[in-house]
Amino acid sequence: MRTLTRKGAATRQRILEGAAAHIREHGVAGMTLDDVLARTATSKSQLFHYFPDGREELLLAxxxxxxxxxxxxxxxxxxxxxxxxxxxxxxxxxxxxxxxxxxxxxxxxxxxxxxxxxxxxxxxxxxxxxxxxxxxxxxxxxxxxxxxxxxxxxxxxxxxxxxxxxxxxxxxxxxxxxxxxxxxxxxxxxxxxxxxxxxxx
Amino acid sequence: MRTLTRKGAATRQRILEGAAAHIREHGVAGMTLDDVLARTATSKSQLFHYFPDGREELLLAxxxxxxxxxxxxxxxxxxxxxxxxxxxxxxxxxxxxxxxxxxxxxxxxxxxxxxxxxxxxxxxxxxxxxxxxxxxxxxxxxxxxxxxxxxxxxxxxxxxxxxxxxxxxxxxxxxxxxxxxxxxxxxxxxxxxxxxxxxxx
DNA sequence: GCTAGTATGGACTAGCGAGTCCAGTCTGGG
DNA sequence: CCCAGACTGGACTCGCTAGTCCATACTAGC
Known part of the structure; x- marks a missing residue:
């Protein structure tokens, strides 16, 4: 994640906004990483690629x-x-x-x-x-x-x-x-x- | 749980107050049922005996x-x-x-x-x-x-x-x-x- | 002191969900 | 066109925790 290509930045943003949207609808307790993946059409490896510290880092973002x-x-x-x-x-x-x-x-x-x-x-x-x-x-x-x-x-x-x-x-x-x-x-x-x-x- | 003996009521209260204390210290996310059991010297069956709907009922209480x-x-x-x-x-x-x-x-x-x-x-x-x-x-x-x-x-x-x-x-x-x-x-x-x-x- | 119901112990299950891994694909600079 | 590094897919592990179950111990009224 040292450098992000345009595509990478877009994916990262998609995950972030998808998570935010899901939380606005269901609250944090009602958000699982898989929910975000399904919603944003991404995979586990992508999420952890852009947010190495996983859930916590995503939540902070x-x-x-x-x-x-x-x-x-x-x-x-x-x-x-x-x-x-x-x-x-x-x-x-x-x-x-x-x-x-x-x-x-x-x-x-x-x-x-x-x-x-x-x-x-x-x-x-x-x-x-x-x-x-x-x-x-x-x-x-x-x-x-x-x-x-x-x-x-x-x-x-x-x-x-x-x-x-x-x-x-x-x-x-x-x-x-x-x-x-x-x-x-x-x-x-x-x-x-x-x-x-x-x-x- | 139709009727509570004096002993039963005391146990129930102990669980409730133990849970409340733990939450005051660690927040809800930091509270597991086992935490409460350990803290109040009670067992799973007791907790579910007095709070049949488990965690949710306890939290509400x-x-x-x-x-x-x-x-x-x-x-x-x-x-x-x-x-x-x-x-x-x-x-x-x-x-x-x-x-x-x-x-x-x-x-x-x-x-x-x-x-x-x-x-x-x-x-x-x-x-x-x-x-x-x-x-x-x-x-x-x-x-x-x-x-x-x-x-x-x-x-x-x-x-x-x-x-x-x-x-x-x-x-x-x-x-x-x-x-x-x-x-x-x-x-x-x-x-x-x-x-x-x-x-x- | 019998017995029906209450109280308790704790092992066990089941499933979820975070995080790992590796194999494969794309991209962009040289 | 080549290759290093970014990007992606998805199966897999593994720990944790809510909830179940059954066997046992107590208690209170009769």
């Missing part, structure tokens, strides 16, 4: 793949939180994204499977959270500069709280199937930011 | 066991959210509980393992969330009656948002090991309630 999608799916809104309508638009996009995704969260599934053993999975999630939080915080700072949010409010902490609300909303959705909590958390978080200018907390 | 603990661990504060210091005290208790628990969340672990297959696991979590949210909402109503929270605010929705923040904070803690997000979410949620009287959102 899927985690990275899914983590990248998360922020991308929020663009361009996430990077442009410069007005209240923009915040609203972002909020709607987040809700919509997770409503579409349904009850299974690939990332949560993967990380809770790989668990604490491998540092890799945790690292992927941690980095995702940091980047996500940073982008929200940037939005908060924009609004502070525009005089729309109390300048005394800590942008990182506000972003942390908002992010936690999103995560929890999605988590609850996985059990209930409803996005009520996600929406409530986002709305309350944003409402708090808007209100801060009037009544600093 | 553990889920119920853990779900019960969650709310109990927040008492008496959770049931007495009648003043701002009481809210603060509850907030501290929640943070402390999850800080102690560390990076592994048994419930999340179990449900994401049992996954969507069995309706049981989802039901356990859903019911826990409902009860939790209801208790928070009751606290909000108390404060509204005391004139400490804007009466125009929807208590259930506020409780939903706060609950989502908690869940997300805990989820993030599972990756990062830090309770920062949990604390930020709780603090922001409560701050928003307090501020609502001054500046209704």
């Amino acid at each position: 899927v985690a990275r793949f899914e983590a990248d999608r998360v922020l991308e799916d929020q663009r361009p809104q996430l990077g442009d939180l410069t007005s209240w309508p923009a915040w609203r638009s972002w909020r709607d996009k987040v809700v919509d994204r997770y409503r579409r995704q349904g009850r299974l969260c690939p990332l949560n599934s993967v990380t809770s499977q790989l668990g604490s053993r491998t540092p890799g999975a945790q690292a992927v999630v941690t980095e995702l959270m940091h980047r996500w939080q940073a982008e929200i915080a940037t939005g908060v700072r924009h609004m502070q500069e525009a005089g729309e949010i109390d300048p005394g409010l800590d942008p990182d902490r506000a972003a942390a709280a908002l992010l936690a609300g999103i995560q929890g909303g999605v988590l609850i959705q996985m059990s209930t199937g409803e996005t009520d909590h996600l929406e409530a958390a986002l709305d309350m978080g944003i409402a708090h930011l808007r209100a801060s200018r009037l009544a600093p907390s | 553990v889920a119920r066991f853990e779900a019960d603990r969650v709310l109990e661990d927040q008492r008496p504060q959770l049931g007495d959210l009648t003043s701002w210091p009481a809210w603060r005290s509850w907030r501290d208790k929640v943070v402390d509980r999850y800080r102690r628990q560390g990076r592994l969340c048994p419930l999340n672990s179990v449900t994401s393992q049992l996954g969507s297959r069995t309706p049981g696991a989802q039901a356990v979590v859903t019911e826990l969330m409902h009860r939790w949210q209801a208790e928070i909402a009751t606290g909000v109503r108390h404060m509204q009656e005391a004139g400490e929270i804007d009466p125009g605010l929807d208590p259930d929705r506020a409780a939903a948002a706060l609950l989502a923040g908690i869940q997300g904070g805990v989820l993030i803690q599972m990756s990062t090991g830090e309770t920062d997000h949990l604390e930020a979410a709780l603090d922001m949620g409560i701050a928003h309630l307090r501020a609502s009287r001054l500046a209704p959102s």
